[in-house]
Amino acid sequence: MHTMSLSHAILTALLDEDLTGYALAKQFDVSLGFFWQASHQQIYRELKGLHLAGRVNVEEVPQHGKPDKRVYSLTTLGRDMLESWIVDSTRARGAKDELFIKLFNVGSVPVKQITLAIEQRKAEHTRKLELYRKIEMRNYTSPLTLPDRKKGVYLSLLAGIRQEQTALIWCDDALDLLTTVRSNPKVKG
Amino acid sequence: MHTMSLSHAILTALLDEDLTGYALAKQFDVSLGFFWQASHQQIYRELKGLHLAGRVNVEEVPQHGKPDKRVYSLTTLGRDMLESWIVDSTRARGAKDELFIKLFNVGSVPVKQITLAIEQRKAEHTRKLELYRKIEMRNYTSPLTLPDRKKGVYLSLLAGIRQEQTALIWCDDALDLLTTVRSNPKVKG
DNA sequence: CGGTACATGTAATCTGTTACATGATTCA
DNA sequence: TGAATCATGTAACAGATTACATGTACCG
Numbered sequence: 001m002h003t004m005s006l007s008h009a010i011l012t013a014l015l016d017e018d019l020t021g022y023a024l025a026k027q028f029d030v031s032l033g034f035f036w037q038a039s040h041q042q043i044y045r046e047l048k049g050l051h052l053a054g055r056v057n058v059e060e061v062p063q064h065g066k067p068d069k070r071v072y073s074l075t076t077l078g079r080d081m082l083e084s085w086i087v088d089s090t091r092a093r094g095a096k097d098e099l100f101i102k103l104f105n106v107g108s109v110p111v112k113q114i115t116l117a118i119e120q121r122k123a124e125h126t127r128k129l130e131l132y133r134k135i136e137m138r139n140y141t142s143p144l145t146l147p148d149r150k151k152g153v154y155l156s157l158l159a160g161i162r163q164e165q166t167a168l169i170w171c172d173d174a175l176d177l178l179t180t181v182r183s184n185p186k187v188k189g
Numbered sequence: 190m191h192t193m194s195l196s197h198a199i200l201t202a203l204l205d206e207d208l209t210g211y212a213l214a215k216q217f218d219v220s221l222g223f224f225w226q227a228s229h230q231q232i233y234r235e236l237k238g239l240h241l242a243g244r245v246n247v248e249e250v251p252q253h254g255k256p257d258k259r260v261y262s263l264t265t266l267g268r269d270m271l272e273s274w275i276v277d278s279t280r281a282r283g284a285k286d287e288l289f290i291k292l293f294n295v296g297s298v299p300v301k302q303i304t305l306a307i308e309q310r311k312a313e314h315t316r317k318l319e320l321y322r323k324i325e326m327r328n329y330t331s332p333l334t335l336p337d338r339k340k341g342v343y344l345s346l347l348a349g350i351r352q353e354q355t356a357l358i359w360c361d362d363a364l365d366l367l368t369t370v371r372s373n374p375k376v377k378g
Numbered sequence: 379c380g381g382t383a384c385a386t387g388t389a390a391t392c393t394g395t396t397a398c399a400t401g402a403t404t405c406a
Numbered sequence: 407t408g409a410a411t412c413a414t415g416t417a418a419c420a421g422a423t424t425a426c427a428t429g430t431a432c433c434g
Binding site: 005008009012013015032034035036037082083086087089090091095096097098099100101102103104105106107108109113114117120121143144147148149150151152153154155156158159162163165166167169170173174177178180181182 | 194197198201202204221223224225226271272275276278279280283284285286287288289290291292293294295296297298302303306309310332333336337338339340341342343344345347348351352354355356358359362363366367369370371
Binding site for chain 4: 390396
């Protein structure tokens, strides 16, 4: 019945350790965040909801000089919710990529504006691929001997690496083909 | 400044032909819709906005038996808006895939529930790949001799094909690795 | 008689983004 | 002195999803 994947992502992050909203937001910038992004505003909002629903506990930790911490941990209810969600079928969240909209404009606007967008994208893919590779070399050189707990994380990373590689090759092929396009657009009547 | 990519996707679809909201919604189920999905509710709402802003014209076509049609076409303003948007940098819309959240749960829930999700995903990728291949064979057997107008569309299709292929290979590798996971979860204390 | 295609919409709710707000501490 | 990090939030708005609503025509 329910979508709300952000809440499940949060519960998942809490499997390993108890965390504050702030720390969760940090996690969502790396690791799980490579595949599911969320801002701190979203996370704070969601945590409130999860707490109201009894999926997480909060422990308020007073601090000096800094605002008090609110450390969240999973409840049994939260664990159960997570596990039953995993059984539900994963809905394919439709890919949304502005680059494709731009590609559909080839022939109507100057090609250069589109090749530029592809070049930008290429740089991003390169950056990400390097980052993933670095993580791989640091932590996942020997997948088969990994503890079970880490195998899913490794597989996510592997998916990321291959996606970036595929995308990079495509960028080059796209740039090649687009050099065959006359740069002056012809607008249909 | 502006995001609102749906409006640009709509304007793009109107480059080739004038369309009703209904027909646009159909287009968004195929073609551009492979890379940018939208429901008819979103489209009708957006068309209203675009019309108010002078980006599209409407022609009301009375019909017998059916509700009257509202056929939309691009205005010069709309064309200009589209072209200037293409120059703006393409923001990377963070990928959101529930499957990765599930993968991060390997080791905490029975693996079988996760391999099942991967099997489902594999079936989807297979279906999509077949569909894309069919379209490719029908319309894009010779990319270099394609009219400019079609080259971007072809490149989108190519990206789709490669993504699905990459994903399929990953599914098999993931299933292989997950067979090495003890099926009984061990929940941390 | 039932289902699908045509054709348009409203309303409610949920998610996501952007901007604003506060305030101490540490590092350069 | 200024920027970054820690730490939490509110408010407004934009975008997406789900449910509801209407009504004819055509095909089997």
